[in-house]
Amino acid sequence: MISMPIGYGKSYFDPKVNWCLYTEPDPNTGNRTHYWPRGKILGGSSAINAMVIMRGLSRDFTDWAQKLGTEWRAEYLLQDFATVSKQFSFATFPEAMHPMCTDFFDACSSHKIPKVADLNDTEVASVGYYPLAIHKGKRVSTATAYLDPIRARKNLTILCATKASKICFDDQQCATAVETCHAKRGTECFTARAEILLCGGSIHSPLLLEASGIGAPKHLQQCGIAPVVHNDHVGAHLQDHLGASHYYASNQATLNDALGTWYGKVRAALEYVLFRRGALSLSLNHAGGYATLHPDSQHPDTQLYFSPMQFSNAPDGTRPKVAAQSRNGFQLGFNIARPTSEGSVHLTPEGTAEIHPNYLDTTYDAEMAVLGSRFMQSLSQHPAFADTITARIEPTKLFETDAEILQDFRGRCGTVYHPCGTVRMAQSPEDGVVDPKFRVFGTKGLRIIDASVFPTIPSANLSAVVMMVAEKASRLIKS
Numbered sequence: 316m317i318s319m320p321i322g323y324g325k326s327y328f329d330p331k332v333n334w335c336l337y338t339e340p341d342p343n344t345g346n347r348t349h350y351w352p353r354g355k356i357l358g359g360s361s362a363i364n365a366m367v368i369m370r371g372l373s374r375d376f377t378d379w380a381q382k383l384g385t386e387w388r389a390e391y392l393l394q395d396f397a398t399v400s401k402q403f404s405f406a407t408f409p410e411a412m413h414p415m416c417t418d419f420f421d422a423c424s425s426h427k428i429p430k431v432a433d434l435n436d437t438e439v440a441s442v443g444y445y446p447l448a449i450h451k452g453k454r455v456s457t458a459t460a461y462l463d464p465i466r467a468r469k470n471l472t473i474l475c476a477t478k479a480s481k482i483c484f485d486d487q488q489c490a491t492a493v494e495t496c497h498a499k500r501g502t503e504c505f506t507a508r509a510e511i512l513l514c515g516g517s518i519h520s521p522l523l524l525e526a527s528g529i530g531a532p533k534h535l536q537q538c539g540i541a542p543v544v545h546n547d548h549v550g551a552h553l554q555d556h557l558g559a560s561h562y563y564a565s566n567q568a569t570l571n572d573a574l575g576t577w578y579g580k581v582r583a584a585l586e587y588v589l590f591r592r593g594a595l596s597l598s599l600n601h602a603g604g605y606a607t608l609h610p611d612s613q614h615p616d617t618q619l620y621f622s623p624m625q626f627s628n629a630p631d632g633t634r635p636k637v638a639a640q641s642r643n644g645f646q647l648g649f650n651i652a653r654p655t656s657e658g659s660v661h662l663t664p665e666g667t668a669e670i671h672p673n674y675l676d677t678t679y680d681a682e683m684a685v686l687g688s689r690f691m692q693s694l695s696q697h698p699a700f701a702d703t704i705t706a707r708i709e710p711t712k713l714f715e716t717d718a719e720i721l722q723d724f725r726g727r728c729g730t731v732y733h734p735c736g737t738v739r740m741a742q743s744p745e746d747g748v749v750d751p752k753f754r755v756f757g758t759k760g761l762r763i764i765d766a767s768v769f770p771t772i773p774s775a776n777l778s779a780v781v782m783m784v785a786e787k788a789s790r791l792i793k794s
C-alpha cells in the first residue's frame with residue numbers, strides 16, 4: 316500500500332505508517348477538528364502522499380530571498396529543482412489519464428487559463444496533467460530515491476520504529492546527543508560527533524525542540540521543561556493550504572467504475588499485478604494547475620485539481636477517505652495558494668501535539684475561499700461539464716451570495732496536507748528559529764531541514780520544495 320500508488324487511500328488512516336493527528340476545534344471552520352495525516356515511515360509523508368510534484372512559483376522564492384538574503388536567490392532554488400529531478404523520478408502520464416481531463420482543460424481555457432505541457436515550467440495561470448512521483452507503476456518517495464541507493468554504506472545506520480525524544484545540550488548550548496526510545500530497546504542516547512540534523516517535519520520538529528528546552532517559556536513551563544534557549548517563534552507561524560472539493564455524479568465512466576465496483580476492482584488488480592498499469596498505478600490527482608482569481612493578484616493565487624473519482628463523503632476521520640463509491644463521479648477542487656492565516660503547534664504535557672490551524676483568520680483568506688468556490692461553480696457550468704454532470708453531490712446546489720458560499724466552505728473545507736513554517740527561517744532570532752544556513756539560533760551543532768523552516772508557504776504542493784531545500788542544505792553542510 317506504500318509502493319502501489321493508489322495505496323495512499325489505505326495508508327491515509329493506518330497508524331502503523333501514519334501519525335494520524337487531529338487539530339484542536341477550529342473556530343472559523345465550524346469548530347471542526349481536522350484530521351492531519353503525517354507519514355510515520357522511512358520517506359515520511361512522501362511515502363503516503365498523493366505524489367503530485369510541483370516546484371512552486373519563482374515569486375515564492377523571490378519572496379524568500381527578500382527575507383533571507385542573496386544566498387536564497389530564486390534562481391539558486393530552481394537549480395536545486397533540477398538537481399532533485401536527477402535523483403527523484405517523476406513524470407506526467409497523459410496517455411493514462413482520464414479523458415475527462417480534456418473537459419477540465421476546455422473549461423479552464425474559457426477562463427483564459429491555457430493548458431501547458433509542463434506545470435513545473437510555468438509562472439502564470441495554467442493547467443495541465445500533474446507531474447507524479449511514480450516510476451514503472453510504483454511510488455517514488457524520498458526513501459526509495461535517496462535512501463535505497465545508499466543503504467549499503469558503512470557510515471549509515473537506520474533505526475526504524477525509534478522515536479527521538481530529546482536533543483541534549485551541554486552548558487554552552489551545543490547539541491551533543493539525541494535521546495531516543497524504542498519499544499524493546501528502551502531509552503538510548505546517541506552522541507553527535509559533528510552535528511545533529513533534525514528533519515521531523517512541520518509538526519514534530521517544533522515538538523522535539525520544545526521537548527529539548529527550546530521555545531517560548533510559557534509553553535515549556537506548562538510541560539515542566541527546563542528552558543535551554545528562549546525563542547517565541549518555535550511552533551508559531553503555522554501555515555497550511557486550505558481547500559475544498561466540489562463533487563459531481565457523472566454519466567461518463569470514471570475511476571468509480573474501476574475502484575468502486577467488485578468487477579472493476581478485480582480488473583484493476585489484475586492490470587496492476589500483470590502490467591503495473593491501470594487505476595491502481597496512478598494518483599487520483601490527474602490534472603490541475605494554477606488560477607489567478609483575486610482582482611489584485613499579479614500572480615497565480617489558487618491551485619486547482621481535477622480528480623476523476625468521487626470519494627466517500629464521510630466526515631473526517633470516520634472511515635477511509637479514499638473509499639470509492641460505486642456511482643460514477645468526479646471532483647473539482649481548489650486551495651488558496653498563499654493563505655495568510657497563521658496557526659500554531661505546541662507540545663502538551665502528555666507529549667502530544669496541540670495544533671491550532673487558525674484557518675480563515677484573515678479577510679484575504681475568506682475572500683479567496685469565496686473566489687475559489689465561485690470558480691468551481693463556474694467550471695461546473697461550462698458546456699464541457701454541463702452535459703456530463705447528472706447531479707451535484709456536494710454542495711447539492713449552486714450558491715448565489717458570498718455569504719452562502721463562505722458558509723459552505725467553512726463547513727466542508729479541509730487541509731491539503733501542507734503544514735509548514737513552524738520553526739521558520741529568518742535572518743535573526745527576533746523573526747524566526749533557524750538562520751539562513753539552517754542552524755537553530757542560540758545553539759551550536761543543530762540544524763533543521765524540512766518544511767517547518769519555510770519562511771512562508773509556497774504556491775503549490777510541498778514535497779518538491781522540501782527536496783529542493785534539502786539539496787541546498789546538503790550542499791551547504793558539505794561545503
Ligand SMILES: Cc1cc2nc3c(=O)[nH]c(=O)nc-3n(C[C@H](O)[C@H](O)[C@H](O)COP(=O)(O)OP(=O)(O)OC[C@H]3O[C@@H](n4cnc5c(N)ncnc54)[C@H](O)[C@@H]3O)c2cc1C
Nearest residue numbers: 355359360364365366367479516519732765766776777778
Ligand atoms: C495524505 C497526504 C497527501 C499529500 N499529497 C502531496 C502531494 O501530492 N504532493 C506534495 O508535494 N505533497 C503532498 N503532501 C505533503 C508532503 O508529503 C509533505 O509536505 C512533505 O513530505 C513534508 O516533508 P518533511 O520532510 O517536512 O516531513 P515528513 O515528510 O512528514 O517527514 C518527517 C519524518 O520525521 C519522522 N519523525 C517525526 N518525529 C520523529 C521523532 N520524534 N523521532 C523519529 N522520527 C520522527 C516522521 O515519522 C517522518 O518520517 C501530502 C501529505 C499527506 C499527508
